[in-house]
Every structure is written in structure tokens, then in C-alpha cells.
Amino acid sequence: MIHYNLRCKQDHAFDGWFNDSVSFDKQAKRGLVECPTCGDTKVERALMTPAVSTSRAVAPIEPVAVEAPAAPPAPIMAGGGRMPAQLIGMLQKLRAEVEKNCDYVGPELADEARKIHRGEAEERGIYGEATPDEAEALADEGIELRQIPWVPRADG
Numbered sequence: 001m002i003h004y005n006l007r008c009k010q011d012h013a014f015d016g017w018f019n020d021s022v023s024f025d026k027q028a029k030r031g032l033v034e035c036p037t038c039g040d041t042k043v044e045r046a047l048m049t050p051a052v053s054t055s056r057a058v059a060p061i062e063p064v065a066v067e068a069p070a071a072p073p074a075p076i077m078a079g080g081g082r083m084p085a086q087l088i089g090m091l092q093k094l095r096a097e098v099e100k101n102c103d104y105v106g107p108e109l110a111d112e113a114r115k116i117h118r119g120e121a122e123e124r125g126i127y128g129e130a131t132p133d134e135a136e137a138l139a140d141e142g143i144e145l146r147q148i149p150w151v152p153r154a155d156g
Contacts, residue, residue, distance in 0.1 A: 010035065
């Protein structure tokens with residue numbers, strides 16, 4: 001995955017994640033990359049600072065069980081306004097990390113979380129879908145469940 005700072009013709013800045021530069025070029029040419037502020041599809045890469053690696057060790061992200069809706073919601077906030085591009089980018093990065101580091105168990109989330117909690121299954125990060133009743137029952141059993149906003153993937 002590659003991260004780009006993007007800018008529309010209206011000079012709105014936002015982030016985007018793509019499989020590679022070719023993916024960005026193809027999507028931008030077809031008008032599939034849209035400014036989250038104004039909806040403009042005339043989008044270009046903005047100047048970026050290079051990522052510089054250091055010798056510091058980075059702490060690994062600890063996977064957690066999360067609830068994912070069947071279909072990704074549109075990036076609209078509760079008040080009806082569009083979600084800021086920076087927040088969308090952060091949530092897309094979080095989604096990519098969850099998908100990379102956790103096992104998708106689908107609608108079996110509650111059952112698999114119980115098995116892990118009881119030591120009947122390998123301890124690992126999982127994600128999937130759970131009903132509000134299932135989530136409440138898990139909480140009553142002392143099993144933590146986290147829900148994160150599940151925005152569409154950055155690469156489209």
C-alpha cells in the first residue's frame with residue numbers, strides 16, 4: 001500500500017491509500033478518486049515528505065475483536081456532514097491493519113470470541129459481525145468487544 005497526499009482543483013487537501021502508483025493513476029483518470037470536501041474528481045498528488053526509517057523499534061498494534069457491518073457505510077458523520085479526509089485516511093489505515101493482522105470470522109464473531117476466552121481456540125485477533133444482543137452478552141461474560149467505523153478501503 002502507498003499513501004498519497006492529494007489535492008483537488010478547489011485546493012482541498014486530503015489523503016488516499018492505493019495498492020501502488022498505477023492504481024492511483026488508473027482510478028484518478030477514470031474519475032474514481034473524489035475529494036471528500038467538495039466531491040471534485042479532478043484530483044492530483046500533492047507534494048509529500050519522504051518517510052524516513054529510524055532505528056527505533058515500533059510497538060506492534062495489538063489486534064482486537066471488532067464488529068464490521070455487512071456493507072461499508074458512506075463516510076458521513078452522524079450530523080449529516082462529510083467526515084474529514086484526515087479522519088477517513090486514519091480509519092482506512094486502521095481497517096488495513098485489522099485486515100492484515102486479524103482473522104475474519106464473519107457472523108461467528110461471538111462464538112469464536114467465547115472459544116478464545118475459554119481457551120478452546122487459539123488466542124488471536126479476530127473481527128466480524130455481531131448483533132447488539134450478542135455484543136451485550138459478550139460484555140456480560142467479561143469478553144471485550146470493540147466497534148470501529150468501517151469505512152471503504154482506500155484502494156477502492
